[in-house]
Amino acid sequence: MHKRAFGPVAVVGASALLMTACGGGGATTTSSSTTSAGSASASASSSAGATAAAPTTMSTKDAARDANADLVIWSDADRAPAVTKYAQAFGEENGIKVAVQIATETRTQFKDATKVGKGPDVVVGAHDWAGELVQNGTVSPIQLDQATQEKFLPEAMAGTKFNNQIYGVPYAIENIGLLRNTALAPDAPKTMDELVAKGQELVKAGKATQPLIQFVGKKGNAYYSYPYLSAFEGGGIFGKGANGDYDPKQVLVNSAGSVKGGEVLAKLGQQKVLSTNVDDTNMDQLFDTGKVPFMITGPWSVAPAKKAGIKYAISNLPSLEGGSEMKPFTGVQMFYVSSKAKNAQMAQEFVTNYVPRKDVQLALFEAGQRPPALKEAYDEVSAANPDIKAWFEAGKNGSPMPNIPAMNAVWEPFGLATADIISGKAQPKARLDAAAKEIATNIAKG
DSSP, X not given: OOOOOOSOOEEEOTTTOBOEESSTTOOEEOOTTHHHHHXXXXXXXXXXXXXXXXXXXXXXXXXXXXXXXXXXXXXXXXXXXXXXXXXXXHHHHHTOEEEEEEOSSHHHHHHHHHHTTOOOSEEEEEGGGHHHHHHTTOEEOOOOOHHHHTTBOHHXXXXXXXXXXXXXXXXXXXXXXXXXXXXXXXXXXXXXXXXXXXXXXHHHTTSOSOSEEEOOOTTOOHHHHHHHHHTSTTOSSEEEOTTSSEEEEEEOTTSHHHHHHHHHHHHHHHTTSSOTTOXXXXXXXXXXXXXXXXXXXXXXXXXXXXXXXXXXXXXXXXXXXXXXXXXXXEEEEEEEEETTOTTHHHHHHIIIIITTSHHHHHHHHHHHOOOBSBHHHHHHHHHHOHHHHHHHHHTTTOEEOOOSGGGGXXXXXXXXXXXXXXXXXXXXXXXXXXXXXXXXXXXXXX
């Protein structure tokens, strides 16, 4: 890391420095930890011979960068403290003032603020934003040498690319798998039929209230429904072009394989294994009663289960009859560099030289409890934490969430279709045909 002198060093505390509205009328809220975080940042700045910027407020819209900082990073609240720690060190090494700001609706705020020159230099976000951000001209390619790329898990690097170009440096990966209550189901089912049989047996014996919990909801959920399609040859959302990228012209939600997946969803609905009454507002609570043997979910459900005293284990999604193992989408969390960064050189240097560090990756893991993207960090964490290894293994055969802009046309039509199929309102083929037509029309409209 080269030492540079761009002025005094000052890093504002992540929970203290929040966003200021750049337009009128936006409602604002103040962080409850403003005082302590502000004191911490003032202390850090004082030791570097500078005065910390005063804590500000957070706006849910019209967010703007801290105009007094040389380098601005936007992050979600969970990751912000860890990002701040290393942003402070980076600022001190390079003689610049770095501000870490918390975004509430990061994707939208980043696009809107960047258009008017008030966006950050670096933003922390999901890999599936990439296509839209590139299309809107709001992010720059990342210059990551081959040696550094090889330090990351292949699954993580796969998610950073759009049109064969790297647009982010990854720090975590995530996916769904099967969480089970080992007091009710000590063994992991290999097939969905086995899972249902075990669950129904427990319900009949009065030990369980339902066989399986999965987010469906009244409007459906494409993310949780996709694995049923992926278990069959040719099933999925989009096909891929010759370059390996998802092709928006190849909509697969009504392919023969996808229809087979839809038929499984219909059967599970008829058996009352899946229900549109289950969504993200009650799925954890239902499982954490200790009266449900299985839940299809992600790492976010582990903390509530632990708090409820549930003895649990994590395993791969089961196989479907006539198909193969259900394969989830994998998500990659990463650092982007704005195409309109005020300090593009420093932004690139932070994401390419700091984010790939083991200590940074471990700190971000502690904040989010997702498998680290860096091989060295993943190896250390998985050796000590069997949950992390199990989540990673559950997603090993998965595919990166499509990061093409056309995916925005998929979520609602496909989700609604699966809700109708599960509830019995529609037959799988006809409903998926209708969804595919709607998706294709929406993509054509742009």
